[in-house]
Amino acid sequence: MSLSAQEREIARGLLTESRAKLHGLLDDLTAEQWHFRAGEAWSIALILEHVYLIEAGSLKIVSAAPPSAETDLAKDARIMTFVVDRSSKRQAPERVVPQGRTTDPAELLGKFDAARDRSLAWLDDPDVDHRAHAMDHHVLKMLDGYQWLLFYTQHLLRHVAQMEEVIGLPEFPKTATGPAAASVPE
Numbered sequence: 001m002s003l004s005a006q007e008r009e010i011a012r013g014l015l016t017e018s019r020a021k022l023h024g025l026l027d028d029l030t031a032e033q034w035h036f037r038a039g040e041a042w043s044i045a046l047i048l049e050h051v052y053l054i055e056a057g058s059l060k061i062v063s064a065a066p067p068s069a070e071t072d073l074a075k076d077a078r079i080m081t082f083v084v085d086r087s088s089k090r091q092a093p094e095r096v097v098p099q100g101r102t103t104d105p106a107e108l109l110g111k112f113d114a115a116r117d118r119s120l121a122w123l124d125d126p127d128v129d130h131r132a133h134a135m136d137h138h139v140l141k142m143l144d145g146y147q148w149l150l151f152y153t154q155h156l157l158r159h160v161a162q163m164e165e166v167i168g169l170p171e172f173p174k175t176a177t178g179p180a181a182a183s184v185p186e
Contacts, residue, residue, distance in 0.1 A: 050097070050159070056118070
């Protein structure tokens, strides 16, 4: 079952808007802010590395994967609410736990942007039936290719919220400009 024009438009909008939200949050951060860690919590850089690992790694696999025996279209809506919900914490599988491999913020953001560009290119490929590709997710179980694209958007938004929590910590390094400036007393 090929995607409808509406499904493509929804996914394209979500992929684009979630990336814009990420850039809006990160574009003015200093290197110190990128790498700030409160205890064992992930830094913003580590959070973005995790998001990148998920999107880049799973897209390679799902884009080449065979279809599932059946597609559960109800999961489209579940992804949109369940993934972004931060009221429950989930442990990342070991293979996508960030290791701090890329420490330069511009390089890390560039890697993420390249992965997101590949997701958009795959979405826009008219020869691909996205519902005819499926791969297991460790929590949501079997997702088709379209559902993986939806997952990328909500997973990013979940972690943008996590980054906002880090920025909101009282001990987060403050600067004269950027997102932390609003919390600096005048």
